[in-house]
Amino acid sequence: MRIKPDYGVDAPGVMRTFFLLGFACLLFAAFAPHVLRIGSAKIETGSFFWPAGFLIGEGLLFLLYVKYGKFRHRDFMLGTHEWRGDERVLDVGCGRGLLLAGAAKQIAARRGAGDVTGIDIWSNTDMAANSAAATERNLELEGISRYCALVSKPAQEMPFDDATFDLVVSNLCLHNIYDRPTRRQAIEQIARVLKPGGTAILSDYKLTGEYAEQLRKMGFAVEKRRGSFITTFPPLTVVLARKPL
Numbered sequence: 001m002r003i004k005p006d007y008g009v010d011a012p013g014v015m016r017t018f019f020l021l022g023f024a025c026l027l028f029a030a031f032a033p034h035v036l037r038i039g040s041a042k043i044e045t046g047s048f049f050w051p052a053g054f055l056i057g058e059g060l061l062f063l064l065y066v067k068y069g070k071f072r073h074r075d076f077m078l079g080t081h082e083w084r085g086d087e088r089v090l091d092v093g094c095g096r097g098l099l100l101a102g103a104a105k106q107i108a109a110r111r112g113a114g115d116v117t118g119i120d121i122w123s124n125t126d127m128a129a130n131s132a133a134a135t136e137r138n139l140e141l142e143g144i145s146r147y148c149a150l151v152s153k154p155a156q157e158m159p160f161d162d163a164t165f166d167l168v169v170s171n172l173c174l175h176n177i178y179d180r181p182t183r184r185q186a187i188e189q190i191a192r193v194l195k196p197g198g199t200a201i202l203s204d205y206k207l208t209g210e211y212a213e214q215l216r217k218m219g220f221a222v223e224k225r226r227g228s229f230i231t232t233f234p235p236l237t238v239v240l241a242r243k244p245l
């Protein structure tokens, strides 16, 4: 039997919480007495069907993204670039290698001399069972290891020379840097390691306005594209930013 690569569950705690709270509300609504009195307050337990439906619905949308939507979104992001095959690509917060493998496949399909580097801190809060070893395994299973390299470092401390990469891609990583100055530092690093004329393709569910504004101030030509409202959850926005020549 062929073993398939496993690109993991993003923010596993969030999905678990949606389902646990949703089913708790469902059980409460279905099995608690119809009316509960706490002091003078009267609670109609049937009204808990609403949050149950909402939370379980959110959990299912999350699952749809993890199992299907993220591959579609990866193709959407990588499809904004006209591939030649000789690109040097950096995936910031590569996790288990979703974009890394996608970019490497684009290069391999053109028998190009390009390469793809993934940089990550392998947080298990942001991605289930996250590790360099798990990513290496996925790259082997995809048959594209020879195009790829992994670096274990935070995005705000990139160890690459200025103007190394033609393309920098990143999905759902930068919002995980919680303080603004450090996030700004990560964007500065992305700008620094891009070659003049190179492109950053940065996707996230929030803070994309902040990334776009910072890059615009650095002289980049910036545009924004929306991912699918159904198959990306939370809905993702992509910032496309070209470094001036």
Ligand SMILES: C[S@@+](CC[C@H](N)C(=O)[O-])C[C@H]1O[C@@H](n2cnc3c(N)ncnc32)[C@H](O)[C@@H]1O
Pocket: 007, 010, 011, 092, 093, 094, 095, 096, 097, 098, 099, 119, 120, 121, 122, 123, 124, 126, 127, 130, 153, 154, 155, 156, 170, 171, 172, 173, 174, 176, 177
């Ligand atoms: C939700 S996962 C997304 C992984 C991958 N980009 C994808 O779309 O499947 C976020 C990733 O960002 C990484 N990450 C979080 N903060 C980081 C930082 N400061 N530097 C580098 N990677 C970081 C996490 O370890 C995790 O692998």
